[in-house]
Amino acid sequence: MTLSLEERWTLIDKISRETVTFGKYEHTLKDAIGELTVKPLTGIPVAIAIMYGFWSAFGSFAGTLMTDGFFVKLFDGYWLPWLQGAFPGQGSWLYSIMVDAGGLGGSEFVLSDTCFEAFGVLTSGIFVAIGVVLPAISIFYLMLALLEDVGYMPRLAVLLDTVLHRVGLHGYAIVPTILSLGCNVPGVAATRILETKKQRFIMMTLLAIFIPCGAQIGIMDKVVPALMGWILLYLIIGYFIFGYILNKVVPGKAPEFLIDVPPYRKPLMRNITKKIWGRITGFFKVALPFVMLGCAIVNVLYLLGVIQWLGDVLAPIFVGWFGVPKETAGPLVAAFLRKDLAVAQLSVINMTDYQRITAVVLVTIYFPCVATFAMMLKEGWKELIAAIGVLIIVVFTYGGLIHLIGIILGVAE
Amino acid sequence: MGHPNVGKSVFFNRLTGANVTESNYPGTTVDYTKGWMKIEGEDVELVDVPGTFSLDPKDKAEDVAVAMLHETRDVKVISVIDASKIERGLYLALEIIEEGYPVVIALNMWDVAWDKNIRIDARKLEQILGVPVVPTTAISGEGIKELVSRLKDIQPVEVDDIIANAGGLT
Numbered sequence: 001m002t003l004s005l006e007e008r009w010t011l012i013d014k015i016s017r018e019t020v021t022f023g024k025y026e027h028t029l030k031d032a033i034g035e036l037t038v039k040p041l042t043g044i045p046v047a048i049a050i051m052y053g054f055w056s057a058f059g060s061f062a063g064t065l066m067t068d069g070f071f072v073k074l075f076d077g078y079w080l081p082w083l084q085g086a087f088p089g090q091g092s093w094l095y096s097i098m099v100d101a102g103g104l105g106g107s108e109f110v111l112s113d114t115c116f117e118a119f120g121v122l123t124s125g126i127f128v129a130i131g132v133v134l135p136a137i138s139i140f141y142l143m144l145a146l147l148e149d150v151g152y153m154p155r156l157a158v159l160l161d162t163v164l165h166r167v168g169l170h171g172y173a174i175v176p177t178i179l180s181l182g183c184n185v186p187g188v189a190a191t192r193i194l195e196t197k198k199q200r201f202i203m204m205t206l207l208a209i210f211i212p213c214g215a216q217i218g219i220m221d222k223v224v225p226a227l228m229g230w231i232l233l234y235l236i237i238g239y240f241i242f243g244y245i246l247n248k249v250v251p252g253k254a255p256e257f258l259i260d261v262p263p264y265r266k267p268l269m270r271n272i273t274k275k276i277w278g279r280i281t282g283f284f285k286v287a288l289p290f291v292m293l294g295c296a297i298v299n300v301l302y303l304l305g306v307i308q309w310l311g312d313v314l315a316p317i318f319v320g321w322f323g324v325p326k327e328t329a330g331p332l333v334a335a336f337l338r339k340d341l342a343v344a345q346l347s348v349i350n351m352t353d354y355q356r357i358t359a360v361v362l363v364t365i366y367f368p369c370v371a372t373f374a375m376m377l378k379e380g381w382k383e384l385i386a387a388i389g390v391l392i393i394v395v396f397t398y399g400g401l402i403h404l405i406g407i408i409l410g411v412a413e
Numbered sequence: 414m415g416h417p418n419v420g421k422s423v424f425f426n427r428l429t430g431a432n433v434t435e436s437n438y439p440g441t442t443v444d445y446t447k448g449w450m451k452i453e454g455e456d457v458e459l460v461d462v463p464g465t466f467s468l469d470p471k472d473k474a475e476d477v478a479v480a481m482l483h484e485t486r487d488v489k490v491i492s493v494i495d496a497s498k499i500e501r502g503l504y505l506a507l508e509i510i511e512e513g514y515p516v517v518i519a520l521n522m523w524d525v526a527w528d529k530n531i532r533i534d535a536r537k538l539e540q541i542l543g544v545p546v547v548p549t550t551a552i553s554g555e556g557i558k559e560l561v562s563r564l565k566d567i568q569p570v571e572v573d574d575i576i577a578n579a580g581g582l583t
Contacts, residue, residue, distance in 0.1 A: 001572050002511045007582055012503045014579040019538040020499055023530025148436035175440060192463075192473035193440035200473070262418050263525065265437050268552060278432050 030264050037155045038261065047159055050152070054143050062136040063221045071131030075115045080123055084111055087122075097299040098122050116223070117348050125295040128219065128344050129288045136218020137283055138276065140182055145275045149267035153178065154259055161257070167243025168202045168250070169194070170257040176203055180211040182279070184372040185286075187211065188379060197383075198252025202243060204376060205387040208368040209394055210239040215287060215340040220360060223347035230357045235364060238398050246390070286371055287338065294337035298330055298345070307333065321396070323403040323412045324359045325351050335363045337370055354411040358402050366395050414482060414509060415493030416502060417441075417464030420521045423551040424493060425461035428561070433461055440464070443474040445481050452565060460485075466501070468508045482509070489567055490514045491560070496526035496533060496548065506542075507572070515567040516544045519560055523548040541578040543570040 003011065036042045080100075084090075087099045091109050099120040100112050112118040115127035147153060153175055161171030172193060180187025184207055191203045212220070212235065221228055247254065301307045310333070311318070311326040318326045327349045335342035342363045346356065368376065368391075376384045406412025415421050417439030425433055429448030434441055446461045462478035470476040482490070490509050494502030499520070510516050520526075520535060539546040545563040549556030576582055 003507070003572060008504060008507055010582050011507065011576060011579060012500050014582075015503065015538065015541055015575075016500050018541065018579065019534045021532045023532065025529055145436075148438060148441075151437035153436075153438040172440070175438065189443050190440065192443040192477070195472045260416075260418060260439055262437050262439070267437075271435055271552075274432060275434060275436075278434070 034155070034261070034264055037152070038158050040159065043155070043159045047156060050147075054147075057143060058136070058139055058217075059221055059225075061139045062218055063225065066135035067132050067218075067222055071127070071135070072114075075123075075127045075131050076113070079127075080112070080115055080118060083120075083122060093303060096120070096303060097296055101299055101302065116344055119295060119299060119345070121292045121295045121299075124344060125292040125341075128341055129284075129291045132219050132222050132344075133215040133287065133291075133340050134280070134283075136221070137182065137214040138280060140214040140218075141276045141279045142272070144178070144182055145272045146267055147178075148275075149265065149271060151262045151264050154261045157259060158261065165254070166247070167206070167240060168247030168254045169199055169243070170254070172257050172259060173199070173203055176207060177211060180207045180213065181217065182214045183283070184208060184211065184213050184368060185375045188372060188375045191379070195255055195257070196253050198250050199254055200379070201250060201252075201383050201386065202246045204379065204383065205246065205390050206239055206243050208372055208376065208387060209242070209365045209391055210235050212364045213339065213369075215283075215338070216343060216364065219340045219343045223343060224356055224360060227353060227357050227360070231360050231364075234357070234361045234402060238361075238365065238394070242390075242394055242398070287340075290338045290370065291341050294334045294341045297337065298334045298341075301333060302330065321403065322358060322362060322399045323406060324355045324362065325349060328359050328362070331359070331363060332366060335369070336367050339363060339369055352411070354406045358399070358406065358412075361402060362395065362399055365391070365398060367391065414462060414478060414490055414505065415464060415521075416466055416495060416498075416505065419464065419493045419495040419502070420551040421464065421493050422461055424491065424519065424521075424549075424557070425459060427551060427554060427557055429459055431461075440474060443477070445477055450561075452561060460488075465505070467505055468512070482514070488514065489564060490516045491519060491564070492516050493519045493521050493551075496520040496523050497529050497531055499526075499531075499533060507575075510542070510544065510570060510575070511572050513569045515569050517560065517563055517567050518542070518544060518546045519549045519551075519556070520546060521549045521551050523556065524550045524553075542575055543578070 037046050083099050087095060089095045099122055101119040115123050118124050157171035157174050160174050164170055164173050175193065176187045176190040179190050187207050188204055191200045194200050194203055220231060307330040311329040314329055315326040318324050318328060328346065331342040331345040334345055343360060346359050346363065376387060403412055422433045422435045422442050425431060425448060426435065428450045431446065431448040433446045442461060442463045448459050449456050450459050460481060462481050463474035465475035465478040468479050470479045492506040492509060494506060506516060506518055520533060535546045535548050545567060547556050547560045547563060549560060
């Protein structure tokens, strides 16, 4: 037998009267802190402080301490020169693919000085994955785990609710967004907590296009630190502009949300370490093979002349419409496999700062990486096709717009 | 089964030794995970599902949980309830009981309820519902052994009996 809704609540009332006594509840310090972080007047400064702390810890630990302080010295000082000498057949195909392409595209073979320039599977591939991305995502996941376990995420959701309604979402969309900053794959999975198809579609599309993953942010911070502000600004603005448009265009509802804000809790060391470990090993299983494969494929395509050919064919679009050098064709091919690798490749192409900003933004918003692609497919192929449609439109309009802004500002031509 | 952020994944990891993500926010789990646990030497499959407020799903994550329950009729259900929000937890538990599933109730976050000066007479609750009710604090592991020991002999109960035990619906 099943009860009606009213009957069920009546029954629960009776049971609860018999078995539960509610004592006097005292407002605790935890509650007070909890309220302070949700009320806009105090909550917004706290949120900004937390995000700033997040960012500076990220930059100083991953970028300065680990990558520059340790891995760059290790890889450029010892690993690269040793391998350049020890690997047989300098100048051969295999050598170019595995160790050092010796100045890609150039006519003369010159040994590279750094692991960014070498482009080999065993040099750039391993260096990007271990030397740059691993420290970045380790620190990111540590801080993410802390925010998650303390219980800050739902509070951030409450704070950002009004803003996110403008783009057809609601506060809880901050959860997939922040998860995506680590990796877009769990971000896409987390869109399931949104109620309607419309919200899930908008969220998934915005994530895939505008949210760079931890690996990508790590390498951007390494190769173009001075331009990070501009790049992130363009991405955030794009997120809101296209979210706003999608909200107007996509049919369906964007309901309000009700959320249980859990009490603040002291994070358990055991759980934090377990989560970080799980996520980092997950990264290695997925990312390392793809970075190395990406290096190999791009090198082969260079050697076959495919990249040069693509660059020539697409030159009118790249140079005329986006205002970036045609050599960016290579990184864009690599971007489908791993975006971090693509950013690394961009760093050795000769261009102006504004072109570099444009190119990094393009690599970010252009096609999601293959793992994200597969995850989106799992959530529905119709949505995936629609998202790709949106993506193509966004890449062209926004890429062109950024170029236009550059022209107006007088920093592009 | 249980509401979001009541500790289902913590139970799951404790019982199976698995590694599903645990966090302090609703919506951490968005897909199901299967694992194995031992009850008195016997291997038993355990499924962790996303949280849901009722058996009438409101989003895709809830959908996963409800579909999993309905697709596997021959299961026993650990109904995890946040002891500090017991009424609404009972709502979902009753829904599951009404559909004829054998249920054991874990009154989880017992420590939080205690701190909030909420006192629950678990034994009396058990008498009224006719299903085992075990106070637990999953993150520290309290009550988990008892929960497991009571899993094997749970039976479906008639909601009429619960109504009679509670003294009618009026």
